Amino acid sequence: MKNCSEEKEKYIKILKPFYHEISKIDIPNKISDNITLSTIHGCPPSEIEKIGLYLITEKKLHTTIKLNPTLLGAEELRNILNLKLGFKTEVPDIAFEYDLKYPDALKLINSLQQAAGKNNVQFNLKLTNTLESINNKTIFTPGEKMMYMSGRSLHPISINLAKKLQNEFHGSLNISFCGGADCFNITDILNCGLSPVTVCTDILKPGGYGRLSQYLEELKNWNPITNKLEFLNSYACKVISEKAYIRNPFYSPDIKTNRKLGYFDCIHAPCADACPTNQDVPDYLHYTSIGEFKKAFEVILKKNPFPASLGMVCDHLCQTKCTRINYDDNILIREVKLFIAENGNEENFLTPVKENGIKVSIIGAGPSGLACAYFLRLAGFKVEIFETKNIAGGMVADAIPAFRLKAQAIQKDIERIKKLGININYGNKIDTSAFEKIQKESDYIYLATGAQKFKTLGIEGEKAKEVIDVFDFLSSVKKGNKVELGNNVIVIGGGNTAMDAARTAYRIVPGNGKVIVLYRRTKHEMPATPEEIKALVDEGIEIIELSTPEKILIKNGKVRALICSKMKLGEPDSSGRAKPIKIACSEFELPADTIIPAFGQDVDIDFIKPELLKTDASTFETQIKNVFIGGDAMRGAATIVKAVGDGRKVASQIILRSGIRFNFDPEKGNRELEYKDYIIRKSRRMKGEKVTEISLEERKNFNVVTSPLSKEQAVKESSRCLLCDDVCSVCVTVCPNRANYTYFRKPVNVDIPKAVKTDNAVNIEKSGVLKITQKYQVLNIGDFCNECGNCTTFCPTSGAPYRDKPKFYLTSKSFNEVENGFLLSKLQDKTVLLHKINNEISTLTLKNGKYIFESENVKGVFNGTDFLLTNVEFLNDNVKEYEFSQAAQMFVLFDSAKNLY
Ligand code: SF4
Ligand code: SF4
Ligand code: SF4
Structure with missing residues (x-):
């Protein structure tokens, strides 16, 4: 605001060597x-x-x-x-x-x-x-x-x-x-x-x-x-x-995942990390975006044998972690899958490899059992399934209402699996002797019986015939049977089954009928997916929150009302949700003709002692050798995609245990993009496609509520994918101080040696390998970072980039002021990388074509080409062995940091 001609000239002089044209710019003296x-x-x-x-x-x-x-x-x-x-x-x-x-x-x-x-x-x-x-x-x-x-x-x-x-x-x-x-x-x-x-x-x-x-x-x-x-x-x-x-009342997005953040290789697609089947989402979105639907279908079927059904009813955890949430709208990953399942129809690539003579019996033909069968069959196993009912598909086929899932979708998925050559024995309820027989005839068994026993209310009046089993209700309606509910229906629970039951009841009750969902917490804590809660509320079904059933009133042998108590929310319980606490003397009465408890299911396996069903979480194996358990039978009622994911994981365990090599990973498509292309793509906001729904006036029937995407929509929506498995650099783009920096590194495997001192010699042995698999890596520049934490907010891992990535300082002065960090120093005849941990400095020096690593305890000489340890000197008598993992990390960073200085 004042005349700054002197300062102006001073800075022009400094900048001229870098910006030759600067003196031609007309900069006023009063800026x-x-x-x-x-x-x-x-x-x-x-x-x-x-x-x-x-x-x-x-x-x-x-x-x-x-x-x-x-x-x-x-x-x-x-x-x-x-x-x-x-x-x-x-x-x-x-x-x-x-x-x-x-x-x-x-x-x-x-x-x-x-x-x-x-x-x-x-x-x-x-x-x-x-x-x-x-x-x-x-x-x-x-x-x-x-x-x-x-x-x-x-x-x-x-x-x-x-x-x-x-x-x-x-x-x-x-x-x-x-x-x-x-x-x-x-x-x-x-x-x-x-x-x-x-x-x-x-x-x-x-x-x-x-x-x-x-x-x-x-x-x-x-x-x-x-x-x-x-x-x-x-x-x-x-x-x-x-x-x-407008804030979405049912959902507060949080893109952070549990994944740890380390120095290197932090790029993962959060959608794939969140998916229980680890579906290669960016790959199938990429193929869809370029119109290669068959290839997209191949990618999907590599990890997921239920594309048509899950394309309609998956709870799509992938979408809740989609990077696009922080731009505009998450990608409609599930809807694209459905489009591909309906349009990428060539399935010739699904051919089992030659039979390997190993037999696996699976108890339960629900999604988990069928998924396991699918993968094992493709890997050449002989598979036999035992199913209590007369249909396959478990609750998906029998209970999910037609307004959410088309019968053709689940049938198409089941037929594809059966076609691989899987024998399903229907109407086969397993008891102890049947199980023993199966055990004798099989090399491995997978228990995938689901969780079919619904929890009871444990209150007075619950034996009344108008208190109905939710699964029987949904199944009966799905079969087209006439079900009378009366005018007042109360569904108790907050999961997807409760939502399905309430929305089904809404379609059955007479015009003046009323359906209520009773839930002991608030709708924000409901385990049902946000879309299901929203659809229920849109359809006019009332949710009475913070209420619990106390007693069912019966009059003339029929249910007349439900007495409830009000609840309030306390501290979080073991589920992480606020614990509901009953408020004394808060009873109230709701008129009821039918009551449908739908607040959880228990596992119902009576042919194996419960203590033998205890599971090793990493292998899914029970206490009985070669008998595995997964899906709802292991974890209690959960989602379909978790059941499918467990089926694949158990198949992987069996394949591994059998010593067979079989790869479920699809070949990664070449996206032919340069780093610059990714960054441009990642800078743009693009509004997403909308799912079309039938109007609320037309919902009193069992027609599917949502319509699939058109070809144009599927291609457009897929093109919004940011291909997070190739490049992330989110922390780089969000830093207001440009303190995070993407550097390029050729993938490399660096052997980590260990030196062990004996009485008269020092032995060198291989202790591990530092694998750098990704081309793009990130470091932090300590001089620029003011620790504002913005990068932590948007990094899809559980870590903090500014803290967890290698932190470099640009000058000796700034490096000397901190307790931890890196500094690259270029001297006349050598270059030295310094690494300080809690004020203790180690160095890696490149001199005459050799790397010399020196710490307080040890000095190691490495050759300059492949970083092989050629000589070790222990500098501390008390140290008997030393592993050079820090040296290996410094070697990787040595070259990478050069461009910073
Ligand atoms: S933008 Fe694409 S790759 Fe990234 S999380 Fe979303 S779907 Fe996955
Ligand atoms: S914490 Fe540091 S690196 Fe992260 S955004 Fe803030 S200034 Fe940038
Ligand atoms: S935000 Fe940065 S640190 Fe986090 S995963 Fe992406 S590139 Fe890595």
């Missing part, structure tokens, strides 16, 4: 003549006015005052934030009390506008600052009472504040904008007459600053409108009900 004042929350209006007047009258600067969103007023703000958008964010009264009030703001604006006019400078507003709210997040220190909200939820609030102020001043205010601006709403904001626009939250998300190019593209195609105030008024109404700004 800026305007200022934005952003006061802290709670700054008194008189103070803001005084500072504003000083800047305008004394300093003659064009002045912008940044205002807080609380200016909208408590009622209007909470109405938008909590009621309309559904955020739980609590803005306390105190936040409104301390901040500038609306009448004071009008006074302030008038006063500063007048002063600006007199002084011939501009006066502007900037909307808005962050919103002060109660700290309810575990990521902040619990002692911290307040936190500051920004991003998409702030957008409708700030726009509505702009509308209010602009209407007050008949559209005459100059307002710049910074509330949740992104590449999708930038042209709308400008059409509202709000400019300039500043962007923060959006570019601190994966893709980062690279996304600014998308803003420019949007602006290139922008058609400015003339009546800006009119547009602002209509846009302010529209944003309040736009899906992009």
